[in-house]
Amino acid sequence: MFKGFGFASSSPQRHRFASDDVEHIINYPLLSAWxxxxxxxxxxxxxxxxxxxxxxxxxxxxxxxxxxxRRDGIQVGRKRVQRLMRIxxxxxxxxxxxxxxxxxxxxxxxxxxxxxxxxxxDHVWSTDITYIPLQDxxxxxxxxxx
Numbered sequence: 001m002f003k004g005f006g007f008a009s010s011s012p013q014r015h016r017f018a019s020d021d022v023e024h025i026i027n028y029p030l031l032s033a034w035x036x037x038x039x040x041x042x043x044x045x046x047x048x049x050x051x052x053x054x055x056x057x058x059x060x061x062x063x064x065x066x067x068x069x070r071r072d073g074i075q076v077g078r079k080r081v082q083r084l085m086r087i088x089x090x091x092x093x094x095x096x097x098x099x100x101x102x103x104x105x106x107x108x109x110x111x112x113x114x115x116x117x118x119x120x121x122d123h124v125w126s127t128d129i130t131y132i133p134l135q136d137x138x139x140x141x142x143x144x145x146x
Contacts, residue, residue: 054090061092
């Protein structure tokens with residue numbers, strides 16, 4: 001079973017280990033009921049690292065999170081990151097689907113200018129406001145159309 005470590009599972013007697021065998025066993029990944037897994041420190045630190053990255057970049061989903069972790073030298077799969085983010089309650093901040101659809105309870109205002117002939121100045125006004133993000137902050141732009 002463990003033939004490369006200086007002992008075999010079929011032999012019931014104890015063996016003396018060479019120091020290099022002990023060092024090899026200590027540095028070997030942990031053995032669990034499910035098989036071999038990563039070292040316990042890496043497993044415990046992964047959620048902390050995900051939380052730190054999420055704090056800096058809350059718009060990262062699981063794919064971008066995996067790319068960042070791999071850039072940082074942590075080899076991890078997307079499914080594991082998805083599961084940890086779900087357990088930690090982390091979700092990328094982004095617009096959801098169907099954001100342009102009106103809510104069914106919202107009142108729809110009628111178009112009041114359908115049969116109106118606009119013949120003079122200051123007869124009809126229109127306004128619009130928009131949000132413009134800038135490098136140092138943001139600006140609201142309001143337009144009045146006469």
